[in-house]
Amino acid sequence: MTVEVRVPTLGESVTEATVATWFKKPGDAVAVDEMLCELETDKVTVEVPSPAAGVMGDIIAAEGETVGVDALLATLNAGDGAPAAPAPKADAAPAAAPAAAGSAATVDVMVPTLGESVTEATVATWFKAVGDTVEADEMLCELETDKVSVEVPAPSAGVLSAIIANEGDTVAAGGKLAEMSSGAGAVAAAPAATPAPAAAAPAGGKDVENAPSANKLMAEKGVTPASVTGTGKDGRIMKEDVLNALNKPAAAPAPAAAPAAPRPAEDAAREERVKMTKLRQTIARRLKESQNTAAMLTTYNEVDMTEVMALRKEYKDLFEKKHGVRLGFMSFFTKACVHALKEVPEVNAEIDGTDVVYKNYVNMGVAAGTPQGLVVPVIKDADSMSFAEIEKAISEKGKRARDGKLSMAEMQGGTFTISNGGVYGSLMSSPILNPPQSGILGMHKIQDRPMAINGQVVIRPMMYLALSYDHRIVDGKGAVTFLVRVKEALEDPRRLLMDL
Structure with a gap:
């Protein structure tokens, strides 16, 4: 029975995609839901699974072709007789093994799916050399993309017989990294390949x-x-x-x-020249693109942190005992920003061509410095989270960022960003927008300063706040209103509880 493989629904307002990579070729046996190909739109990458078990028939849309929603991609021969095609290969292997003691199956080590909108990576480190014996799922190499590092495990147990992509080489998603020998003759082949590493x-x-x-x-x-x-x-x-x-x-x-x-x-x-990492190159490129594209402007205010510090001091022990996480300042700022974004929605919007896309949710990006560079993990649906849930999410993602373990999905989809330069001692700065977002809040060092309150000079713990915004979509009034609402919520945290 012939089954058609068609382009799935690509998402709201997306009508076409480009065929990026075919993972299967005509004649290959496939299982239900096994990935057949990958489509690339102007927003996301979409994987197309097999609708049935069987054998790949004809590929209608080749790599590089543009296809519309529901267009025919390929045909699949499914049914009772379909899987019979690959069966002789499986049956023949055991029979041939005793006859040829040195025979071994060749297994390709491929570049895994790198994530949404990521099409290439650099081979950073090979943990194994040609001739090494490896176990299934043992790490073979590490790839570096412009966003995260990706470890590549061995697809099976055997011997690494050839390295196709060397360290420093750029490889495409779905490309071939190496070849392995697995099966009866794999271990026997190892000694012949070992002189080079020796x-x-x-x-x-x-x-x-x-x-x-x-x-x-x-x-x-x-x-x-x-x-x-x-x-x-x-x-x-x-x-x-x-x-x-x-x-x-x-x-x-x-x-x-x-x-x-x-x-x-x-x-x-006395100088040392070191090539920029993919991550650092991307940071440089995106920050410069942000300056060149957005009409970026920064407005400032200051907040008296007395009430937040008092509230935190009073409840931090009970909070940690009940929720198992420390009560920090970030949850207060996240809540305050969510509150302000409801009143000034354009700060939480983005420009898409000639359209303004308003987000009726808040995915909060929290900028984090790591040894590899600046990354911005995203807390999804922060507007529906409690203080404890926010603190747990920030703690967990911060640790994963420092360890270089963040996934692509964890750094995508942000609608607004908070950057805390105060942890490094910054007193005031102008943060740069994280495109396509239209706003970023800069936190700074809390410092005691003399303030005039009710005609008296008193010492208060003060923090400067900076909001950088895209003036193409956010007017000065909206930016100032946003900062004032954040200031009011932090100076009287009870307003957050009453949604005032």
């Missing part, structure tokens, strides 16, 4: 193996591992380390040629 063993007597690309470059340039300082995991020598070692000797003779007049080469010998 050459890296003398590198300072370390147990870790250097990057294959580094070994190749050292062999070509006649560089000894002992003369190179490894900056990779556990002291692993990377290709960049070899390049740095090669560059330093070349710069050193320059001062000797002109000892009386120091030259720029002297400074070069």
